Amino acid sequence: MTKYVYMFSEGNASMRNLLGGKGANLAEMAGMGLPVPKGFTVTTEACNRYYSDGQHIAPAIESEIFESLALLEEATGKSFGDPARPLLLSVRSGARASMPGMMDTVLNLGLNDVVAEGMTKLTDNRRFVLDSYRRFIMMFADVVMNIPRLHFEEAFDRVKVKAGVHSDLELTVEDLEEIVSEFKTIYKYQQGEPFPQDVRHQLILAVEAVFRSWNTERAVYYREMNNIPSHWGTAVNVQEMVYGNMGETSGTGVAFSRNPATGVNELYGEYLMNAQGEDVVAGVRTPLTIDCLEEQMPDVYRQFVDIAEQLERHYGDMQDLEFTIENGKLFILQTRIGKRTATAALQIAVDMVAEGMISREEALLSIDPRQLDALLHPAFAPEALAKGKRIAKGLPASPGAAYGQIAFTAEQAARAKEENRRVILVREETSPEDIQGMHASEGILTSRGGMTSHAAVVARGMGKCCISGCSDVLINERTQTMTIGDKIYGPDDYISLDGATGIVYEGQIETRDAEVSGNFQVIMEWADEISDMKVRANADTPHDAQVARDLGAVGIGLTRTEHMFFETNRVFQFRQMIVARDEETRRRALAKILPMQQSDFYGLFRVMDGLPVIIRLLDPPLHEFLPTTEVEMRTLAEELGITFEWLRGVITELHEFNPMLGHRGCRLAVSYPEIAQMQTEAIIRAALQAADDGIVVIPEIMVPLISEVKELTFLNKVIRETADRLIAESGHVLKYMVGTMIEIPRACLTADDVAQEAQFFSFGTNDLTQMTYGLSRDDAGKILDAYYKAGIFEEDPTAHLDRVGVGKLMRIAVDLGRKANPELEVGICGEHGGDPSSIEYCQILGLDYVSCSPFRVPIARLAAAQAALRYPRR
Amino acid sequence: MTKYVYMFSEGNASMRNLLGGKGANLAEMAGMGLPVPKGFTVTTEACNRYYSDGQHIAPAIESEIFESLALLEEATGKSFGDPARPLLLSVRSGARASMPGMMDTVLNLGLNDVVAEGMTKLTDNRRFVLDSYRRFIMMFADVVMNIPRLHFEEAFDRVKVKAGVHSDLELTVEDLEEIVSEFKTIYKYQQGEPFPQDVRHQLILAVEAVFRSWNTERAVYYREMNNIPSHWGTAVNVQEMVYGNMGETSGTGVAFSRNPATGVNELYGEYLMNAQGEDVVAGVRTPLTIDCLEEQMPDVYRQFVDIAEQLERHYGDMQDLEFTIENGKLFILQTRIGKRTATAALQIAVDMVAEGMISREEALLSIDPRQLDALLHPAFAPEALAKGKRIAKGLPASPGAAYGQIAFTAEQAARAKEENRRVILVREETSPEDIQGMHASEGILTSRGGMTSHAAVVARGMGKCCISGCSDVLINERTQTMTIGDKIYGPDDYISLDGATGIVYEGQIETRDAEVSGNFQVIMEWADEISDMKVRANADTPHDAQVARDLGAVGIGLTRTEHMFFETNRVFQFRQMIVARDEETRRRALAKILPMQQSDFYGLFRVMDGLPVIIRLLDPPLHEFLPTTEVEMRTLAEELGITFEWLRGVITELHEFNPMLGHRGCRLAVSYPEIAQMQTEAIIRAALQAADDGIVVIPEIMVPLISEVKELTFLNKVIRETADRLIAESGHVLKYMVGTMIEIPRACLTADDVAQEAQFFSFGTNDLTQMTYGLSRDDAGKILDAYYKAGIFEEDPTAHLDRVGVGKLMRIAVDLGRKANPELEVGICGEHGGDPSSIEYCQILGLDYVSCSPFRVPIARLAAAQAALRYPRR
Numbered sequence A, B: 001m002t003k004y005v006y007m008f009s010e011g012n013a014s015m016r017n018l019l020g021g022k023g024a025n026l027a028e029m030a031g032m033g034l035p036v037p038k039g040f041t042v043t044t045e046a047c048n049r050y051y052s053d054g055q056h057i058a059p060a061i062e063s064e065i066f067e068s069l070a071l072l073e074e075a076t077g078k079s080f081g082d083p084a085r086p087l088l089l090s091v092r093s094g095a096r097a098s099m100p101g102m103m104d105t106v107l108n109l110g111l112n113d114v115v116a117e118g119m120t121k122l123t124d125n126r127r128f129v130l131d132s133y134r135r136f137i138m139m140f141a142d143v144v145m146n147i148p149r150l151h152f153e154e155a156f157d158r159v160k161v162k163a164g165v166h167s168d169l170e171l172t173v174e175d176l177e178e179i180v181s182e183f184k185t186i187y188k189y190q191q192g193e194p195f196p197q198d199v200r201h202q203l204i205l206a207v208e209a210v211f212r213s214w215n216t217e218r219a220v221y222y223r224e225m226n227n228i229p230s231h232w233g234t235a236v237n238v239q240e241m242v243y244g245n246m247g248e249t250s251g252t253g254v255a256f257s258r259n260p261a262t263g264v265n266e267l268y269g270e271y272l273m274n275a276q277g278e279d280v281v282a283g284v285r286t287p288l289t290i291d292c293l294e295e296q297m298p299d300v301y302r303q304f305v306d307i308a309e310q311l312e313r314h315y316g317d318m319q320d321l322e323f324t325i326e327n328g329k330l331f332i333l334q335t336r337i338g339k340r341t342a343t344a345a346l347q348i349a350v351d352m353v354a355e356g357m358i359s360r361e362e363a364l365l366s367i368d369p370r371q372l373d374a375l376l377h378p379a380f381a382p383e384a385l386a387k388g389k390r391i392a393k394g395l396p397a398s399p400g401a402a403y404g405q406i407a408f409t410a411e412q413a414a415r416a417k418e419e420n421r422r423v424i425l426v427r428e429e430t431s432p433e434d435i436q437g438m439h440a441s442e443g444i445l446t447s448r449g450g451m452t453s454h455a456a457v458v459a460r461g462m463g464k465c466c467i468s469g470c471s472d473v474l475i476n477e478r479t480q481t482m483t484i485g486d487k488i489y490g491p492d493d494y495i496s497l498d499g500a501t502g503i504v505y506e507g508q509i510e511t512r513d514a515e516v517s518g519n520f521q522v523i524m525e526w527a528d529e530i531s532d533m534k535v536r537a538n539a540d541t542p543h544d545a546q547v548a549r550d551l552g553a554v555g556i557g558l559t560r561t562e563h564m565f566f567e568t569n570r571v572f573q574f575r576q577m578i579v580a581r582d583e584e585t586r587r588r589a590l591a592k593i594l595p596m597q598q599s600d601f602y603g604l605f606r607v608m609d610g611l612p613v614i615i616r617l618l619d620p621p622l623h624e625f626l627p628t629t630e631v632e633m634r635t636l637a638e639e640l641g642i643t644f645e646w647l648r649g650v651i652t653e654l655h656e657f658n659p660m661l662g663h664r665g666c667r668l669a670v671s672y673p674e675i676a677q678m679q680t681e682a683i684i685r686a687a688l689q690a691a692d693d694g695i696v697v698i699p700e701i702m703v704p705l706i707s708e709v710k711e712l713t714f715l716n717k718v719i720r721e722t723a724d725r726l727i728a729e730s731g732h733v734l735k736y737m738v739g740t741m742i743e744i745p746r747a748c749l750t751a752d753d754v755a756q757e758a759q760f761f762s763f764g765t766n767d768l769t770q771m772t773y774g775l776s777r778d779d780a781g782k783i784l785d786a787y788y789k790a791g792i793f794e795e796d797p798t799a800h801l802d803r804v805g806v807g808k809l810m811r812i813a814v815d816l817g818r819k820a821n822p823e824l825e826v827g828i829c830g831e832h833g834g835d836p837s838s839i840e841y842c843q844i845l846g847l848d849y850v851s852c853s854p855f856r857v858p859i860a861r862l863a864a865a866q867a868a869l870r871y872p873r874r
Helices: A014-031 A044-052 A057-076 A113-123 A124-145 A149-163 A173-191 A198-212 A219-228 A278-282 A291-296 A298-315 A342-354 A358-363 A369-376 A381-386 A412-418 A432-438 A454-462 A518-530 A541-549 A568-579 A583-607 A631-640 A645-653 A665-670 A674-690 A709-730 A743-749 A751-755 A763-772 A777-789 A806-820 A836-845 A852-868 B013-031 B044-052 B057-076 B113-123 B128-146 B149-163 B175-192 B197-212 B215-226 B279-284 B291-296 B298-315 B340-354 B360-365 B369-376 B383-387 B409-420 B432-440 B453-460 B518-530 B542-548 B569-581 B583-607 B630-640 B644-654 B666-671 B673-692 B709-730 B746-751 B749-757 B765-773 B777-789 B805-820 B835-846 B854-869
Strands: A005-007 A039-042 A089-095 A105-109 A232-242 A251-256 A268-273 A319-326 A329-337 A389-393 A395-398 A399-406 A423-427 A443-446 A466-467 A473-476 A481-484 A485-490 A494-498 A502-504 A534-538 A556-560 A612-616 A698-703 A735-740 A759-762 A827-828 A849-852 B006-008 B038-041 B089-095 B106-108 B234-240 B251-256 B269-274 B319-326 B329-337 B388-393 B394-397 B401-407 B423-427 B441-447 B465-468 B473-476 B481-484 B487-489 B495-500 B503-506 B536-539 B556-560 B612-616 B699-701 B736-741 B760-763 B825-828 B849-852
Touching: A005 A014, A014 A039, A014 A044, A014 A232, A014 A298, A014 A329, A014 B394, A039 A089, A044 A057, A044 A198, A044 A232, A044 A278, A057 A198, A057 A232, A057 A583, A057 B423, A089 B269, A105 A198, A113 A124, A113 B038, A124 A173, A124 A198, A173 A443, A198 A232, A219 A827, A232 A743, A251 A278, A268 A278, A268 A291, A268 A454, A268 A674, A278 A454, A278 B465, A291 A298, A291 A481, A291 A852, A298 A319, A342 A358, A342 A369, A358 A389, A358 A852, A358 B556, A358 B746, A369 A852, A395 A454, A395 A674, A399 A412, A423 A473, A423 A494, A423 A541, A443 B291, A454 A466, A454 A852, A454 B057, A466 A494, A466 B441, A481 B388, A485 B749, A502 B013, A534 A541, A534 B013, A534 B465, A534 B487, A541 A806, A541 A852, A541 B699, A556 A583, A556 A849, A556 B749, A568 A583, A568 A631, A568 A645, A583 A612, A583 A674, A612 A836, A612 B197, A631 A645, A631 A735, A631 B106, A645 A759, A665 A709, A665 B777, A674 A698, A674 A709, A698 A709, A698 A759, A698 B251, A709 A751, A735 A743, A735 A751, A743 A751, A743 A763, A743 A806, A751 A759, A751 A806, A751 B854, A763 A806, A763 B746, A763 B765, A777 B503, A777 B644, A806 A827, A806 A836, A806 B369, A806 B746, A849 A852, B006 B057, B006 B388, B013 B038, B013 B234, B013 B298, B038 B089, B044 B057, B057 B234, B089 B197, B113 B128, B113 B835, B128 B175, B128 B197, B149 B175, B197 B441, B251 B279, B269 B279, B269 B291, B279 B536, B279 B556, B291 B298, B298 B319, B298 B329, B340 B360, B340 B369, B340 B518, B360 B518, B360 B673, B360 B854, B369 B854, B394 B453, B401 B441, B409 B423, B409 B432, B423 B473, B423 B495, B423 B666, B432 B849, B441 B453, B441 B495, B441 B666, B441 B760, B453 B465, B453 B854, B465 B495, B481 B849, B487 B518, B518 B854, B536 B542, B542 B583, B542 B854, B556 B583, B556 B849, B569 B583, B569 B630, B583 B612, B630 B644, B644 B709, B666 B673, B673 B709, B699 B760, B709 B736, B709 B749, B736 B746, B736 B749, B746 B749, B746 B765, B746 B805, B805 B825, B805 B835, B825 B835, B835 B854
Parallel strands: A399 A423, A423 A443, A443 A466, A534 A556, A534 A849, A556 A612, A612 A698, A698 A735, A735 A759, A759 A827, A827 A849, B401 B423, B423 B441, B441 B465, B536 B556, B536 B849, B556 B612, B612 B699, B699 B736, B736 B760, B760 B825, B825 B849
Antiparallel strands: A005 A039, A039 A232, A089 A105, A089 A232, A251 A268, A251 A319, A319 A329, A389 A502, A395 A466, A399 A494, A473 A481, A481 A485, A494 A502, B006 B038, B038 B234, B089 B106, B089 B234, B251 B269, B251 B319, B319 B329, B388 B503, B394 B465, B401 B495, B473 B481, B481 B487, B495 B503
16 A cells, blocks of 8 residues: 655655655654654655545545654644644645745644644743744635735734834734734635634645645746656645744754855855744845854854754755754754855865765766856846846847847848947847858847757857747847837847846846856866767867867867858859859859868868867758848849849749758759869868878768768768879878768668768757657747647757657667677767757767767766766776 | 579579579570570679679680580580581570660671681572671671661662662572671771671670670660669570571561450460561561461461460460571570550459469469559550650659640639530649649649659549649749740640650540459459458548549548648638637637538548548648738738738748648647547537438547657547547447557657557658658659769659668557557558558558558559568468
8 A cells, every 4th residue: 555654754865756855855864863843744646646536635645644643743742733732833845856836835833723822821922822823824824725915914014014113023912913813804804714723624725735736837837947747746744843933042044054156165044033934035034144143052053063064964965954943942944955056066066075075976966067058158247137127038049148239130230340339139030141140249139940940059159148039029120120019129229138048138237257267177177087978069160169179179070061151252152153054163163162161171170180070061952042032132143143033043943842851961962062072172182281280180071961871872982082082192191081960860760771881970960850750940939839838848849859759760870870880980969969968868879979069068078977977888 | 603604404484683584584495395596694693793893704704605605516516606517696685674775686696707608508598698697797786886777777778779679588699798798898987897707706795795785874764764773784695596587488576475455365476487586576577467377387386376375384474475487497585474454464364363374362463553553544545646746754643644725723724624625734833722623624734743742642642644743844824824845835725644654745635434344353352352451542522432432442541631621612711710819719710610521521421331431630731721922812811801911920920941840730739729629520420420320430530740649648638528528419329549640750769659549550651751861752853863863762762662761660660559559550541552562561561551542542452462472461
């Protein structure tokens, strides 16, 4: 038979799934002999049973609760509802993961008129009893019955005004009598029945309220945002009350065992005397910092410091504690791993290793890799942010913070840069043509597209702040306006973007620069020592490559050559190539691009001296390089010296119904082998030139979008003939590799064949995910909204590597590929290469490296180390 | 060591891959003791070796050839190049599959001036020798040296004119001397060296020429068209000459053991006396029908009839024979399975079973299922076709033949129908809006789109002739013209389409109707007895369903409900639903469509009484139901009573970058569950209504485009709640099923989960193939051209189920699905459901049924039987 209730003495920290975080830790502390008020936990399984029974607490559970209550009465020598020796309870929710939005706490449960009388006699402290009773009525009404708190707060204030006092401590016993009486009246009026005097009924109602709060809108929303499955459920902790409001030697507080902002090893917290829990956070009175306790109650302080240290050592991490002092006696009400800033996380990790408290491995596992982002990008100064006016919210597509005037086109942005003005590029969505404008901007805001849209991907690559898919924003490029709600913004207006949260602010909010500490380097070195996988970067320019190398990348996993074609002086030649009707003209245009590409590659090789560089052949469909409006077409036709009709003909011919499944990737190279030849020539010539200058370079030429091995066979020949000829002519010895992206399901399914023609595989999980799901990221917006609402998805399915679907294809590809070609180098260069959960799966798959945008390299290095620790290969 | 040459006595029919079809059959006949001239075969492996050696015959092969030649000399008692007892040879190519486009034959090889003299002495027949020599020079010059035949033919004609004769038989010895001398001069002039007198050199050159001919442009083209791998190679057959040109008791001919046009069991062929092989087909003289031989040479005739019967019995099929009579002695030069019309194929199969010659199983395997198409569709009368003028060629998208005037829009076609005019609908491509116009037309011609474009798929469904992707045709809808080359056609002009070949003809070519014989029914019944898989049909209307049922479909595998929405009176309501901004308005519009859908389904159920009917929920993206041009938008906005801006807003919102990967399929139903509710209601109400009328119906509701099981969980609930409520209200007992299309890679990869929510799977391999390849069929045209040229694809990769890629996903889906849900019904309803090769793979996968367009049902029934015979499940 399932056991639904556990005494603290029956549990421990490992039973988190069953008892919730709070309950498990209370049990653990009780086991350690720490001063924890006695109590028991109703399990998460009871919560699930409550829902599967149609929101009803089964008799079996109810009787288990009362059996445990009886044990509690025995242990405390008190009796629930007994005025002679009353037992009061605190009832608190506690899920596996800490979860705001759920019912938190009901204190002083078990009070009623009779018990209150009894307690007064017992304590001879009528004031304390009334204070407890008024708190209980309000909390019960609020969190159990959903009666708005406001009614009680107003009544409370009325009495304070009438009494002419400011602090609740100044209220007399008579004032409190009036408040309690008033509160009961409000309760009866709002609820239609008197405040319940049956204490056992109070308890069951409170337990049920905790269960119900698991599914409030706020809780559900929080779970969706944080990827917490709804089947986890919440536990309920029922504990003997201890009283911080018994008088001047009582109090309550919260504290961290180390400073959560800086990581410095010092107790950090605050407390209030003569108060109960919620007073500290509610700001009724101003709390004192924890240091003051050392003076006020030195013994209690010393005891608390000892307990904090003991718990830190016990859990091997910084603790976040709640405590209460009852008549000079200390009780610990909660302990948990403390949240902290990125800076603090690093400091604490490094310190604790130095203190011999944890191992390097444990230190690495204690840091959330996603936090590192904050260290690498500018952020808003908190004081400036507090004054900011939020005007819209989109997707947090690329971290960092920025402000500037609005630029509606890439050209405007470029012009502003020349004038030394800071601008935010605001567009419906960006395209490769906007690259220069994106470079010139402080940040990018788009009204369409998701976390993996063009804007998002490119911005992350540039380390620039970006908010995408901000559908609150209506953009009119023609009138140069952006409308949010009923307010219209123009090119002179300033806005500020917080790329970490997706929030758009009005006006200028000052930012402060990123700063990387020595701890950062230490942690990164530890990570690299432990990782099985290398971390490379996706970089298209020497500048990006340098950033990546500085942040610890040990190679380039993806150079997108098409970005090079969009530069103003080159796109003209490239367009000439596209509109050419014969190979001869195409080759002439390509010949002009060759030296430029060669110098691009040379620049990359110089920065990456000694490291491998993967260069991908031209990937996007050709129509992306041509204009779409008639005006632009007419201009371009004139520039190119062809008729408008000719150009329009070319553009019509290039039109595609589903460009994502169209004429791009290696399909371009098959149609126009001269492009692949030119690019190979540029790569090899650059490598030879670099070799002349003493630079060691290992170019890896990557063919995109393979779906059939014969494509690769064909292009391998084209590439190798060109490369081998140039190398032979040069007299140099140059090693180079030819490999392929694995980004089409069929490439995975036939990876054994493909691997015979490839020296390396690089998973392109952006496209692979879209094709495996049959879902285009550019069109997913509206679909996903409906899916969240229907509870089908809890987050964007492309956010992390989908292990059950896409992951299965990758598993097939790795297994078939390695079997057919044991020398095969396998990596990933899609967006997932910088995502910790995805990196973990790459470790499981046995990949050789991950490649991500330069600013995510540190995250990837840490995530790779954590993955190696969690899923060791040896 | 590889053996490259086999004497006929060393071979047999099973060695086809090594010896080629011709060589294997010659060896087989030799083994049977039939009068076959002695000889040997140089293997296909020798051909491959020739190519891998850089087009060079290795000394090892050359010496094996001469060793075999020595054996042949010994066996014949003749000597190659020896004027005293000259051995002459015939050299003929012979691949595994009969392959036009390759070098065929060189006769009389081994002749030179000296040998000619010797033969004259030996035979005392100077005329015969000279006739043989002139033939040899010309054939050798033509097929071995590529000297245009024309030069020789002109010289031959000049001598005939000079001699004043018409037939070559009338030429005198002197005339022939002159011809031989002339031929040698032409040879020397053209080739720059004298006609080779070294007979061994002649032989090696001829063998090499056969090998070379494997890779001529024509041969490569034929292989591509017929899916013959280039690594098969060709064999070379070297045989002692027998002479049909020795005089009036000699001759040569070809004959079929049964009539290849009708299948009647009678010898069918023709022959020429005093002639060599090529004369029969070349039309130099008019051949006699084979019956005449009975009078002319009754013994030879009887012997030939006996041999034909013997061979037919031996091979169990109708034979196509070549023979030569030398001085009254019969020789068989070749036998092979004879090609035949569809009518003949059925007749022969049924007859041979009746004759006890073959089993029913063998009979079924003897018929090419694709041939059945010809029986089900009208065809051009051959005599009319012979006079037709070909003006363009596209893809043979849907079989049949038709003529009519040109209609450029669906409306024109509909109007013409009302006026009782026959029209061909000519469009760049068709869309669902054209359905009615397609119905009204005799045939459809499109300038874009492939074999699986909208036009192709719908036309096949309708059993209407269609040519798609005919890029020779330039269509201008505005000016109502169609341009081919420099000729312009308008609405008054007639064109004719042959859907079986893809050829467009000018003017009207008379057609003759399809006729289905009793043999057809017999074969179909045999097929059904043997098949493991059922054959259902894809049908959207009662008419299509009736056609399908008449052709033997035992259920509907796919009803596309969207076609119902396109009908003029409904599309208005449907558009109102689309432009609605709130659920309430959408529901109102849907409520008006409900009774219409219900009556559609009722109609289907009535026709399919007693059989299962799968109905798919709405699938296409909503923008397909809205216009694209401003003019149409303005009209529609007015009709709908909304502003133009509103409508344009809706259309802009619905725009998608990749509609194929966008908001369609079950994603619509998730966004608008009210659509799924309405459709479910229509289906269940129709089924209940049918039940009232005593009709037995098993509706299977199919959810399209599942990529994640939770989609199905969500929609299952929507569907079942609606259905169960209606059924409960009705008081009837009604069984229905809910299942899903499997058409997204992820659905295959997670089929174990999906199968827990589905009662049936139906593979949608059109979309599955596109997503697995990452290739959109609408955009594939230009890409495929380049791929054929590069030798990467030999045919459209979507034509047949791709077993190594898509097939692997299907295998995963079937295995996971059946394991998770052993009751799961699994079928296929994509285009591949009517393709024999794909049906074979479905048998291998263990599918329960295939579903195809009505007119392909017979093909599928036969293909399913063949598949069951080739890959038995038990």
